[in-house]
Amino acid sequence: MSIKQIILSRLHSIEREGMSDLIHFLTSESDYFTAPASIKGHCNYPHGLAVHSHNVVELLIQKNKQFHLGLSTETIYLAGYLHDLCKTNIFYPTLKLRYNQKNEKECYFTYDCVDDLPLGHGEKSVILAQQYIKLTIDEMLLIRWHTGPQTPCEHPYRYEQGKHVI
Numbered sequence: 001m002s003i004k005q006i007i008l009s010r011l012h013s014i015e016r017e018g019m020s021d022l023i024h025f026l027t028s029e030s031d032y033f034t035a036p037a038s039i040k041g042h043c044n045y046p047h048g049l050a051v052h053s054h055n056v057v058e059l060l061i062q063k064n065k066q067f068h069l070g071l072s073t074e075t076i077y078l079a080g081y082l083h084d085l086c087k088t089n090i091f092y093p094t095l096k097l098r099y100n101q102k103n104e105k106e107c108y109f110t111y112d113c114v115d116d117l118p119l120g121h122g123e124k125s126v127i128l129a130q131q132y133i134k135l136t137i138d139e140m141l142l143i144r145w146h147t148g149p150q151t152p153c154e155h156p157y158r159y160e161q162g163k164h165v166i
Contacts, residue, residue, distance in 0.1 A: 003047075003054045004033050010057075010077045022132035030088035037084060039091065039111045049087055056080040056146075071138070078135065079142035086124035090115045122146060 001009075011023055026032040037043035037052035057080030064071045071079075091111040100106045119127055122144035129135055129143070 003050055007033075007050060007054060007081055011081065014074050014077060016074075016133050018133040022129070025132060026088075031091075032085075032088050035088060035091050036111055037087065039113060044111070046093075049084060053081045053084060056083060075136065075139050075142070078129070078133075078139050079146075082129045082139075083122075083125055083143045083146045085128045085143075086119075086121055088128075 008023065008027070011019065011026075031049075033050045034046055036045055036048040038048070043049065043052040057076060060071070060076045060080050063069065064076060090113055092114060094110060094112050095107050096110055097105050098108055117124065125143050126135065126140050135143070
């Protein structure tokens, strides 16, 4: 079974109002299953977002058992699979030029990031998820604080991107 099939099977097992709309968003209105998880960091390749999110769920399952956290399977699935929902529909494949070790120009594949909704990292993921389903307080907190107090994705440029709305 592919990671996409596992993710969808697990999400379909959750009986929560709006779940089918969330799944429709993930499969038909977003690039959740084809996007990278980052530009230069972890899982920065096609399908990396789904792979990374699945890895987070598997780690949460392990830590929940190991430390007796008492998280429900539903909470683990939602927090893990939706924690980086903010990364959907913002990465665009591109070719760029750079100089290699021989000081020759070479083309390389990467992504550009264009975030038309710069609401922060964890906050944006919570907001997007709640457009479809109601999250519990635990789920919101797990998603919001998954990066800890410092969030490397929140750069000053996001303020500049949002100024056009004000």
